Amino acid sequence: MSIALECFLPCCICLITDKARLMQKRYLLGFSILLSLSSIAQIPEDVLKYSWQPTNGTARVSAVGGAMGSLGGDISALFVNPAGIGFFKTGEVVLSPGYYFLKNKSDYRGTKASDDGSNFNLGASGVVGGWRGSGRWTNKAMGFAVTRTANFSNRVYYTGKNDYSSYAEQYAAQAAASGLSLDEILSNNNVSLGTRMAVYTYLIDTATLGGNVNPDVVALPTYDQLKNGGAFLVDQANSIETSGGITEIAIGYAANMDDKLYIGGSLGIPIVSYEKKSLLRETDATGINDNYFDFSEMSEKLTTKGVGLNLKLGVIVKPADLVRLGFTVHTPTWYSLEDKYQATMAVNTENYRTTPGTVTVSSEIFTNDQTPKYSYDLTTPWKFMLSGSYVLREIEDVRKQKGFLTADVEYVTYTSNRFRSAEDASTDDNYYKGLNEVVKQYYKGAFNFRVGGELKFTTIMTRLGFAYYMSPYNDKELKGSKMFISGGLGYRDAGFFVDLTYIHGIQKDVNFPYRLPDKANTFAAVKGTGGNIMLTVGIKI
Amino acid sequence: MQVEQKEEQTAQRAEDYYEDRFLRMRVEDRYRWSTLDDYYFSNAYAYNSFGNYYSLSSPWNSYFAWNCHYNPYYGGLSYYPGGVIITKTPKIYTPPSRALVFNPASYNVGGNSSSSAVSKGLNNSYYNRYNNTNSNRNSRNSLGESIRKVFTGNDNSGNYNSGSNNSTPSRSYSPSSSGGSSGGGGRSSGGGGGGSVSRPSR
Numbered sequence: 001m002s003i004a005l006e007c008f009l010p011c012c013i014c015l016i017t018d019k020a021r022l023m024q025k026r027y028l029l030g031f032s033i034l035l036s037l038s039s040i041a042q043i044p045e046d047v048l049k050y051s052w053q054p055t056n057g058t059a060r061v062s063a064v065g066g067a068m069g070s071l072g073g074d075i076s077a078l079f080v081n082p083a084g085i086g087f088f089k090t091g092e093v094v095l096s097p098g099y100y101f102l103k104n105k106s107d108y109r110g111t112k113a114s115d116d117g118s119n120f121n122l123g124a125s126g127v128v129g130g131w132r133g134s135g136r137w138t139n140k141a142m143g144f145a146v147t148r149t150a151n152f153s154n155r156v157y158y159t160g161k162n163d164y165s166s167y168a169e170q171y172a173a174q175a176a177a178s179g180l181s182l183d184e185i186l187s188n189n190n191v192s193l194g195t196r197m198a199v200y201t202y203l204i205d206t207a208t209l210g211g212n213v214n215p216d217v218v219a220l221p222t223y224d225q226l227k228n229g230g231a232f233l234v235d236q237a238n239s240i241e242t243s244g245g246i247t248e249i250a251i252g253y254a255a256n257m258d259d260k261l262y263i264g265g266s267l268g269i270p271i272v273s274y275e276k277k278s279l280l281r282e283t284d285a286t287g288i289n290d291n292y293f294d295f296s297e298m299s300e301k302l303t304t305k306g307v308g309l310n311l312k313l314g315v316i317v318k319p320a321d322l323v324r325l326g327f328t329v330h331t332p333t334w335y336s337l338e339d340k341y342q343a344t345m346a347v348n349t350e351n352y353r354t355t356p357g358t359v360t361v362s363s364e365i366f367t368n369d370q371t372p373k374y375s376y377d378l379t380t381p382w383k384f385m386l387s388g389s390y391v392l393r394e395i396e397d398v399r400k401q402k403g404f405l406t407a408d409v410e411y412v413t414y415t416s417n418r419f420r421s422a423e424d425a426s427t428d429d430n431y432y433k434g435l436n437e438v439v440k441q442y443y444k445g446a447f448n449f450r451v452g453g454e455l456k457f458t459t460i461m462t463r464l465g466f467a468y469y470m471s472p473y474n475d476k477e478l479k480g481s482k483m484f485i486s487g488g489l490g491y492r493d494a495g496f497f498v499d500l501t502y503i504h505g506i507q508k509d510v511n512f513p514y515r516l517p518d519k520a521n522t523f524a525a526v527k528g529t530g531g532n533i534m535l536t537v538g539i540k541i
Numbered sequence: 542m543q544v545e546q547k548e549e550q551t552a553q554r555a556e557d558y559y560e561d562r563f564l565r566m567r568v569e570d571r572y573r574w575s576t577l578d579d580y581y582f583s584n585a586y587a588y589n590s591f592g593n594y595y596s597l598s599s600p601w602n603s604y605f606a607w608n609c610h611y612n613p614y615y616g617g618l619s620y621y622p623g624g625v626i627i628t629k630t631p632k633i634y635t636p637p638s639r640a641l642v643f644n645p646a647s648y649n650v651g652g653n654s655s656s657s658a659v660s661k662g663l664n665n666s667y668y669n670r671y672n673n674t675n676s677n678r679n680s681r682n683s684l685g686e687s688i689r690k691v692f693t694g695n696d697n698s699g700n701y702n703s704g705s706n707n708s709t710p711s712r713s714y715s716p717s718s719s720g721g722s723s724g725g726g727g728r729s730s731g732g733g734g735g736g737s738v739s740r741p742s743r
Contacts, residue, residue, distance in 0.1 A: 043643055109673055163675045169709070170642045176712035177644075184716065186738045192639045200740050206714045215714045222709060302640065341640035353743045363640075365738055372637035423634035434645045441650035475649065477671060515647035518710040520672035 042339065042376055042431075044438045045512075047417040049274070050246070050333065051380045052472050053150045054448075054484065055080050057124045058096045059499035059536035063488030064452025065465025069387025069408040070316055070326030072262060076124040078145045078250040081314035081328040081387065082264035086254030088130035088141040094538035096123030100151070102505070102530025106158035108236070108513075109522060115239075119153035122146070122247075123534050129541070133255060140255045143266075150246035152274050156511065158524040159237035161285055165522060166234055167514040168219035168282070168296065171198035176217040177517075182206065186366070193343060193363040193372070194298065201347035201359040203296050220349050221282060224291035233285040234293075238513045238524070244273040244304075252312075262316040267309070270333055274304040280513055294348035306337030308380075316387075326387035326408075332379045336422065339374040375422035376432070381413040392455075403455040410450070414443035414472040446470040452486070461490035463501070473510075479525065482507045495540035503532040 055066040057076025068074060069081045075094045077084025098121035105114045126145025133139045174195045175185055182199050185191045198204045198219075206215040209226055216226075224230035247270070254264025281297040314328035343363040350356060364370065386409050392402040417439045421428045452465030469482035488501030507528040515521050649670040 042639075043641055044648060109675055161675055164672045165709075170647075172712050174642045174644070176714060179715065179717040181716035182740075186740065189635065189638045192642045194640070194642055196638060196738075200738065202740070202743065212711075217712045217714045226709060300640075339640070343640070353741075355742065359741055367637055372640070374636060374640070421634070421636075426634040426636065428634070428636045431639070431643070435643065438645045438648045438650055442648050475670075515642075515644070517644035517646035518712070519708060520670055521647065521649070522671065522673050 042374060042419060042435065044435065044442050047378070047380070047414065047439060047443070048472060049150070049152070050272075050335070050378065051412060051414060051417065052469065052480075052482075054467060054469060054482065055450075056121075056147050056149055058094060058538075059098075059123065059488055059501040059534040060454075060461075060463065060490055062123065062503055062532075062534050063463035063465055063486050063490075063499065063501040064406060064454060065450040065467040065484065065486055067387070067406045067408040067450035067452045067465065067467070069314070069328055069385045069406075069410075070324040070389040071387075071404065071406055072316055072324070074124075075126050075128050075143055075145050076147075077254075077264070077314075078126070078128075078143050078252040078266045079124060079147055079149065079248065079268070079312070081316065081326050081385070082252040082266040082312050083254050083262040083314040083316040083326065083328075084264070085128055085130075085141045085143045085252055086139070086256040086262035086264050086316070088128050088143075089132075089139050091127065091129030091541040092538050093127045093541055094145075094536060095125045096147075096534060096536040097121070098123050098532055098534035100530055100532040102154065102528055104154070104156045104526055104528045106156065106511075106524045106526045108158035108238075108524035109160035109162055111158075111160035113158050115155040115157040117153060117155040117241075119151065121151055121532065121534070122148040123536065126250075127541075136257050138256045138259055140253070141264075142251075142253050144249075144251050146247060146249050148245050149248045149270060152242045152244045152246075154240075154242050154528075156240045156526055157238070158511070158513075158526070159235070160524075161233060162236050162522065163233045165516060165519055166219050166221035166232075166282060167236070167280060167298070168198060168203045168221050169516055169519065170514045171195040172204045172217045172219040173517055175199065175204055193341070193366055194345075196366050197298075197343065197345040197361050197363060198347075200361045200365075201296070201345055202349050202353060203345065203347045205352075220347070220352060221284070221293045221296070223293065223352070224288070230291055231286045231288065235283040235285045236281070236513065238278065238280045238511075240276065240278045240511075242274070242276045244275050246270045246272050250312075260318050263314070265311065265313045267311055268333070270308045270310070270335075272304060272306045272308070272335065272337060274302075276300070276302045290351050292349050292352040294350050296345065296347040298343060298345050300341070300343040303340045304337055306335050308333040308335035308378075310334070310380075314385075322391050322393075324387075324389040324391065326385070326389075328383075328385040328387070330383035330385075332382055332416065335378040335380070337376055337378055339376075340371050341374070342371055377420045377422055379416070379418040379420075381416050383410055383412050385410040401456055403453065403461070405453040406451070408448075408450040410448040411445060412448065412472070413445050415440045415445060417443070442474055443472045444474040446472050454490075459491055459493040461492070461499075463488045463490065478510045478523075480509045497536075497538050499536045501532075501534045501536075503534070505530050505532065 055061070055076070057066060057068065057079060058074055061068045061074050061076040068076055068084065072081070072084030072087035074084065075092070099118070100121050101116070101118035103114060103116040105112065124145050124147040126143060128141060128143030128145070130139050130141035171194055174192060175182065175198075178185060178188070178191055180188055180191065182205070185199050186196055202220060204217055204219050207218040207223060207227055208215045209218070218226055221234055222232055225232035248268050249271070250266045250268045252264055252266030254262060256262050278300045279297060281295065283295040284291065284293045310333040311331045312328065314326060316324055316326045318324050341363065344360065346358055346360040348358040363372075387407065389404050389406040391404045419432045419435050421432055448467070448469045450465070450467040452463065454461050454463045465484075465486040467484040471478070471480035473480050483506045484503050486501060486503040488499060490499040491497065505528070509526050509528070510523045511526050512521060512523045
């Protein structure tokens, strides 16, 4: 899950003056806190990690909710609407450090828990410069910037009693469906590492249940219930810690025709670094000491590294002096990614084995003591954005402008996420086909809304913003949303500017500790609240 | 007619000329030039003003020409006018074991009776998509829920499903003994089949 707070300040009003340095542009900050809870290695949940996140611009842009698709004049435009850098007629250098903190409250089967975390952040930082154009092109501009488009640092914890299902059942279901004997499963790559570990540790085994001729594959936590009609109740706890982020480097170019039409494009190179550590523990809560299950725990570590490429194209027009309209298209990001995975499982089945005790196994026993790697490609969604701004008293001398109101509406095609094997010919193709089919149906296209405004008092500016990101889930039972409220102050004079913004984020999401194909699933509802403080300093050059 | 006859005569004279030159060389040193017999006798234009067919200065030796010295598809010897086309046979990549259990059916897609989902085999065979409450209500007693019960008289936490604890489906053990281990290869490997792993004794 992810919380992303983005803010952004617009700015911009750049009209021409002899003193071009008075032109403003800065956008500021955005920041994003992404909580990626449920992602592991090429499963449908992975896609939100890359695409359900807000704009992370400068402090100014973040303060107006990130709504800068039609404003321009801020380096954040390279990540939102590149046409916006066409407002630059001089240059500036911008740095946007930030710090965020968050707290996640969870509700899992009626039990509430919480966890928190904090980390540093980086908003849009870089350099942009404009120069006089020729012919009908009034001026042109080019920019180079970097920002943290996703921040994965997060911690989530939930716990609760469960009398309905065990996480071990996912392994039992896969083992039964594989058509393989348990011994064959131990050495077969078509079966997941988790299932192979579950077989090894006797977390799953075969048992002939009452009335049946043939044996079933049974999860040991449910063994006593299924075999003997005993009780089933387990305590489940899941602790997830994620770190890393997506750092995007962008270079863009824009041109301004008669201060009426601005067109631009930028090339983005996002670099992914993600790590997830999780511990899922299940403990027998029946109080019975001879029901063949005491506890089991699965400790996992997943890392994802990769790089992508995307293109952003945009246009801003000023049909009237006070009005700006913008349209932007973000192509998908074409990622090339590699996952590495390692897991350890520990299981105690009480008196089920003749040699009682805890059996522990590492996933590497099944991979020749190597860490398995999974290389794949991911294509993220398209984004389409319509934007509008109303500039209060837009005149050439930006010192006399009084502020602006701005809004963006963005549509994201979450269903178009696509995984594919990195290999030309792979036995994995069916896996990715199934994965992509689920993505198409599990998610939906969704809108994001951003609004904000700025009031300008000569050298001091005040800003407010709001952003709402709709749920990407197709199933209405799965509640997901992100909301950000932001406010900030800015100072600009004599070629120097500084902006300070606070963004408060509230995010709702769900987290499934495991999934069963033949039985109802259970999930935790996670509500994350957090703050992001962002500072942007810049100088005109 | 006269023009055609003149061209034929010229060509004939040229061929005779080359044969004469070659025979003179052979007579002079038969071992030195013997390896060129087939080539020269079958190609009257081998001796041309550019020296030979594959001279770097020959216009026939375009860098982009098929089978030129620098053409990546050229695989023949320097004076053999043939070539080799290299074909790549794709290697089938077998990945290591998946980290997680992934089963499309576990995502409840198609639960809204989507015809496309059904046709693609993704529909679930069960109706209760989620179970987020325990049948044993004593197992959860948070303060918030207790307060909610007092004021609303409703002890439902809001999660809509109440599944049956007897709903564990049959997971028949029916090995077909057709499975075998498979190793990894290619860009994404890193982990192989793992060889033979045995469970600890029960």
